[in-house]
Structure formats: C-alpha cells, structure tokens
Amino acid sequence: MRTAPVHKPNVDTASASAWLTVDTGALAANYNIFKTMAGPKAQVGGVIKADGYGLGVAQVCAALEREGCPFFFVATLDEALFLRSLTRKPIAVLGGLYQGAETLYVENNIVPVLNSLAAIDAWRAMAASGNTALQAIIHFDTGMNRLGLGKDETAQLHESKDIIKGLNILYMMTHFACADDTGHPMTGEQYERFKAATAPFPAIKKSLANSSGAFRSKDYHFDLLRPGMALYGLNPAPETANPMQPVARLDARILQVRDVSKGETVGYSATYRFEKNTKVATVALGYADGFLRSLSSREGRTANLYYNGTSCPIIGRVSMDAVTLDVGHIAHIQAGETVEVMGPHQDADTLATAAGTIGYEILTDLGKRYHRTYI
Numbered sequence: 534m535r536t537a538p539v540h541k542p543n544v545d546t547a548s549a550s551a552w553l554t555v556d557t558g559a560l561a562a563n564y565n566i567f568k569t570m571a572g573p574k575a576q577v578g579g580v581i582k583a584d585g586y587g588l589g590v591a592q593v594c595a596a597l598e599r600e601g602c603p604f605f606f607v608a609t610l611d612e613a614l615f616l617r618s619l620t621r622k623p624i625a626v627l628g629g630l631y632q633g634a635e636t637l638y639v640e641n642n643i644v645p646v647l648n649s650l651a652a653i654d655a656w657r658a659m660a661a662s663g664n665t666a667l668q669a670i671i672h673f674d675t676g677m678n679r680l681g682l683g684k685d686e687t688a689q690l691h692e693s694k695d696i697i698k699g700l701n702i703l704y705m706m707t708h709f710a711c712a713d714d715t716g717h718p719m720t721g722e723q724y725e726r727f728k729a730a731t732a733p734f735p736a737i738k739k740s741l742a743n744s745s746g747a748f749r750s751k752d753y754h755f756d757l758l759r760p761g762m763a764l765y766g767l768n769p770a771p772e773t774a775n776p777m778q779p780v781a782r783l784d785a786r787i788l789q790v791r792d793v794s795k796g797e798t799v800g801y802s803a804t805y806r807f808e809k810n811t812k813v814a815t816v817a818l819g820y821a822d823g824f825l826r827s828l829s830s831r832e833g834r835t836a837n838l839y840y841n842g843t844s845c846p847i848i849g850r851v852s853m854d855a856v857t858l859d860v861g862h863i864a865h866i867q868a869g870e871t872v873e874v875m876g877p878h879q880d881a882d883t884l885a886t887a888a889g890t891i892g893y894e895i896l897t898d899l900g901k902r903y904h905r906t907y908i
C-alpha cells in the first residue's frame with residue numbers, strides 16, 4: 534500500500550499558511566482499481582462534480598482522461614460548461630434539465646440526465662425542432678425520492694415507450710441510497726426496482742453503481758460504473774480497511790507556540806481550561822478553510838493533528854483562521870514548522886468521523902487558501 538504524498542514546504546510557498554498536495558498518480562491508480570473490477574464488460578465513468586470533490590476538476594479530469602475515462606458526470610450545468618473547456622469527452626449533468634437551459638445543453642454538447650417526464654418531453658421537443666436525436670440519460674428513482682422518474686412516471690413510460698422516441702438514450706440509471714452500508718436491504722431492493730424499470734428497454738445501456746455500489750456486487754456493474762468518492766481516496770467499503778490509495782494530503786503551518794498555566798483557558802468562549810501547565814501551538818487553519826468548527830474540542834470527542842507522527846489534540850474552539858493544539862508532550866516544537874492535518878496518520882474519513890460528518894464533506898470543503906500542489 535502506498536502512503537500519502539509527502540510534502541515539504543519550500544521557499545516557493547513561503548507565503549502559504551497550509552499546503553494541499555494532491556497525488557494524481559494515486560487518483561489514476563484508484564480509477565484503475567475500478568477498471569480492473571469492471572473487467573471488459575462495463576466501462577468506468579468519473580464523477581467529478583463539486584470541483585472534483587474539492588481536489589480541482591481540471592487536474593482530476595486530466596488524470597482520469599489519461600487513464601481512458603470515457604464519460605464524466607457533474608452536478609450542475611455551470612460545472613459542465615466549465616468542464617466542456619477541458620475535455621471533449623461526453624459530460625452528463627446529474628441535476629438535470631430545467632426550463633430555459635435546453636439551448637445551452639445543445640450548443641455545448643452536454644448530456645442532460647432527464648429526471649422527469651416533463652424533462653423528457655422538453656428534450657424530445659428540442660430534438661424534434663432540430664431534427665436530431667439528442668443524447669440523454671434517463672434517471673429512475675428507485676427509493677431515494679430525490680431525483681428521477683418515480684413509480685407513476687415509470688409506469689407511464691412503460692405504457693407509451695414513444696415518450697423517448699427521437700432521443701438517443703445513452704443510459705438508463707438510478708442511484709443507491711445505502712450502498713456504503715454493507716448488507717443494507719435497500720440496496721438489493723433498488724437493484725430489483727431498477728431491473729424492473731429498465732426491463733422494457735433491453736437495448737438501452739444501464740448504469741447503477743456509485744463507488745460503494747461497485748464494491749458490493751458485480752451484479753450492480755451493468756454497462757457503466759459511476760464512482761466518485763473512492764477515486765479521491767475515501768473508503769467505499771467502510772467495514773473493511775480502505776482499498777483505495779490516499780490522494781489528498783494537508784499540512785498547516787504553526788504560527789506560534791506558547792506556555793500556558795493550569796487554570797487558564799484557550800480560544801473563543803473559553804471553552805477549554807487547562808488542568809496543568811502545558812504548551813499551546815496555534816496552527817494557521819480554521820473554518821474559513823473548511824476546517825470544520827465541529828472539530829472544536831468537547832467532552833468525549835477530541836480531534837487530533839499530527840506533529841512528526843505524534844498526535845496533538847485540538848483544544849478549544851476552531852476559529853476562522855486558527856486552531857489550537859496541546860503540545861505539552863512534544864519536547865521541541867517551534868513556530869514555522871508544520872503539522873499534518875490529513876496524511877499518513879489521519880485520512881479524510883478519520884477526520885470526518887472526528888467532525889461528526891463524512892469524508893465527502895471534508896474534501897468538498899477544502900479551502901481556497903491552501904497552496905495546492907499536484908504530483
């Protein structure tokens with residue numbers, strides 16, 4: 534198993550407070566794990582919404598394209614329009630078609646995911662007016678109740694298949710609600726509903742699995758996998774050791790180290806009081822950088838940052854631009870040195886658990902102030 538990228542701050546980044554290092558080789562390796570898993574039958578698309586899960590869509594797209602990624606998914610039309618300037622590969626918008634956007638889709642060769650009969654009708658009218666079989670993906674809702682044709686609309690489509698006549702349907706898809714939870718009964722139920730929804734269209738390709746879904750069963754692979762999170766190193770099968778390689782590493786600068794006495798407090802609202810004399814390191818990282826305020830110390834839950842591999846608990850509140858650590862157990866530690874926020878000692882999933890959230894949120898919140906290096 535390859536370890537997270539090592540980053541040594543250098544003079545080029547003297548102005549930086551924190552350094553985000555993205556290992557595009559690890560990203561490529563993760564993509565290839567899916568390709569190997571999919572075998573010759575299924576293709577592997579790349580879900581690169583939300584700026585490539587916060588890691589930088591341009592670099593992520595380039596790395597995936599080098600590995601032969603044939604199809605990209607984003608959430609919004611704006612994301613698709615930006616991505617269109619980066620790749621010639623097909624791009625689909627999961628958020629779907631809304632009134633007034635049809636022309637932008639056509640002019641920029643973007644594939645809408647059609648989430649309702651109304652959207653299908655609008656797209657079919659667009660196709661008829663241009664006399665071309667416009668490409669689209671049809672999305673069935675199989676239990677998430679978020680996006681896609683529900684039960685009634687699916688039944689209507691089965692009754693009159695002409696509803697999609699004149700369109701070039703690249704895929705029919707649905708999305709798992711609980712695939713990260715191994716053995717969750719809903720996953721199998723959604724699979725059955727998806728098979729029933731698509732049964733009248735045997736000639737149309739199908740796409741079901743997100744990252745976790747792809748790991749649950751080969752039955753879920755169909756023609757196109759849609760991994761996102763696992764490409765970026767998050768664990769798609771949380772009940773096991775992470776099969777993916779770490780992609781993101783984050784280090785932050787120590788701004789000041791000070792001695793504090795028993796009975797004193799640290800930070801806003803004085804939420805943490807020292808029980809003995811110790812030392813505090815103030816690190817240049819805060820909630821303005823997406824370092825979540827829920828990582829503030831509280832009874833029974835402490836998050837850590839790592840100094841040369843030694844854990845240092847966060848004490849007090851995370852503020853906008855600073856976080857404070859108890860470093861009383863570290864003999865030599867100085868301003869100007871760095872601490873590991875994410876890296877070999879703590880991955881995004883671990884940090885997420887400490888923050889009471891999921892790795893997706895940690896990555897997509899990664900701050901604008903970090904100096905980014907792509908290796």
Ligand SMILES: *Cc1c(COP(=O)(O)O)cnc(C)c1O
Nearest residue numbers: 580708743744745759760761762
């Ligand atoms: C975000 C998303 C994915 C990717 O999911 P991961 O859990 O990140 O692998 C796939 N399909 C749809 C519809 C999505 O919204």
